[in-house]
Amino acid sequence: MAVTVKIPTPLRKFTGDKDSVQVEGATVGAALHALEVKAPGIAAKIVDDDGKVRRFINIYAGEDDIRFLDGLATAITDGAEISIIPAIAGGC
């Protein structure tokens, strides 16, 4: 099923400056895999060597951070939007 992946500014060098990419996938992980095929090198910026979403990256399936869903196994529906957004965090 077709989903739209929103790409943040720092990662657009992998997508030819495109701010979104259409891919196929039934889960967030599958969509990222498809994204890597279209934009080689981007996946390593999003997930670490253990396949875990990097600390300073958030992946939202619709409105929800996938950390609170099923992670990369989170199922997505046709026409869904996946947003890759750098974290806004910090502390004293």
Next chain:
Amino acid sequence: MRDPKRLFARYGRQLLVDGADFDGQARLHGWTAVLAGDTSEWAQAATEACGRYLVGAGVGAIVAPSSFAAALQALDPQLHVLPGLDTVSPPVAHYWFASRPYGASVDVAVTDASAGYAAGQSGPARVTTLRFACGEPASPEVAVVVGAAAADLLLADVLKLEPLPAHVVIDWTDPTEPTMTRTPRSTDPPAEASQFAPRPGLLAEMRGTPTAWAPIEAEAVRGYPTETCGLLVREPGGQLKTIVCPNLQDRYHALDPNEFPRTSRTAYKLNERVIAKSADAGEALVAIWHSHCDAGAYFSAEDVRCAAPAGQPLYPGVAYLVVSVLGGQLRGAALYHFDPATGGFAAEHPSD
């Protein structure tokens, strides 16, 4: 606020100094001194001496290394003592102090046993280097004198008796005739602060825009003692607007305490989706803001790590505003921009 009569009784000698008066004493009480030194005996002695002089003069709050924080607290039970860096190296000290405006504050660092080094700051991006030279390796006894000299320079600035110099050299090569040479600060703030590449104007605009500043101040005080956060955006009409966001840090901490070890007491995280919603409304992201509770308005190591984890900013061109809430009261604010030249974050100069 302390009882004015007690202030007078304990710290009255500043009131006797020509030009200091009650306003000067009140300014001292409202300032935060920041102290740090490297691990050498010399640096520790100089830093502690500087701290003792500042506390004795009646400074209201002090950020001190753990090695002598208790000693300073013992000098004045009402002093607001905050944890600071236990050790710094000169380059780190320079960056550290350059990035800690504290609104109205005094910062002092003394490092390097051989050359002698101190940095003082009374306001954003005003770093003073204090270099010390003597014929023999500097002893802890001499370091006390240097620490006291640094304190005197800073007190004179706080009391508005004499502006903080840009550079100070103490030459003690002849033990019978030490000299102190002061180089006045340039009157051109941008040139003075060029090392840290501040970008002008935004902080002043922010503080002068009620729709931007009032919500930040209110939320930071309301949320104390937990950190608060949000965005600053520019509306299509050009007006600055603050978006207050819930701090989700506790939710992430509960989900994964290993990856998110901090709670909202010392960290913040917001729902980044708010950016997309703001952009859909035609708003441009200008800055990301958060509060520090019982800590200064500095850009912490954690802030740097989260804002530019690989040395490159996650949000290029976006500034970071940090506000300091001490004891439930807003005590300072500072705005930081990523500086490509240094790979770090630099504080915006207040007069820019």
